[in-house]
Each structure stands twice: as structure tokens, then as C-alpha cells.
Amino acid sequence: MLRRLGVTLAGLVAYLAACWVALPFLNPEAVSEISGDGVSVTRASLVALGIMPFVTGFIIVEIVSFLTAAGRRLRHAGSTASGRYAASRRSESSP
Numbered sequence: 106m107l108r109r110l111g112v113t114l115a116g117l118v119a120y121l122a123a124c125w126v127a128l129p130f131l132n133p134e135a136v137s138e139i140s141g142d143g144v145s146v147t148r149a150s151l152v153a154l155g156i157m158p159f160v161t162g163f164i165i166v167e168i169v170s171f172l173t174a175a176g177r178r179l180r181h182a183g184s185t186a187s188g189r190y191a192a193s194r195r196s197e198s199s200p
Contacts, residue, residue, distance in 0.1 A: 123152045 128149050136149070170176030 120152065124150050126150055128154075 128151060131149055133149075170180055
């Protein structure tokens with residue numbers, strides 16, 4: 106029980122710490138001009154982005170794996186083929 110509470114508190118502390126990490130290369134003036142609401146983005150963080158970057162990345166990986174031959178082989182073989190695929194790529198690249 107104490108371990109579960111510790112893990113929960115550690116997760117909460119990690120989340121709160123991530124809220125304070127600002128997004129790099131963000132120009133607050135430009136973002137407020139684009140949004141048009143006059144909303145202040147001085148506290149924009151990685152957590153504020155939500156899940157959309159992960160969903161977009163997943164969709165891009167799925168499309169690329171569908172369009173390439175190597176990606177199709179990996180999709181049909183499942184997770185067991187990923188180790189064999191990486192090993193075959195290493196052997197192809199070494200002279």
C-alpha cells in the first residue's frame with residue numbers, strides 16, 4: 106500500500122514539474138497574434154500540448170509503414186520480426 110502511494114505521489118510530482126517546463130523556441134507574442142483571443146501563453150508547457158503530438162506521430166508511422174516494403178514486412182510479421190529486421194539492417198550496412 107505504501108509503495109502504491111509513493112508511486113502515485115511520484116507521478117503527481119513529475120506531472121507538476123513537467124507543467125513548469127516551458128516549450129522551447131516559443132514566441133509568446135507571435136502565438137497570441139495567431140490565436141487572436143489575447144490569451145497569454147507565457148506558461149505554455151509540454152503538458153499543455155496534450156496527446157495530439159503522440160496521435161500525429163502514430164499516424165505518420167502507420168502511413169510510412171503501409172507505404173514501404175520494409176514496413177509492410179514488419180506489420181505482417183509482428184513484434185518478433187523487429188529484432189530480425191534490425192539485425193539484417195546491421196549486417197547490410199557493415200562492409
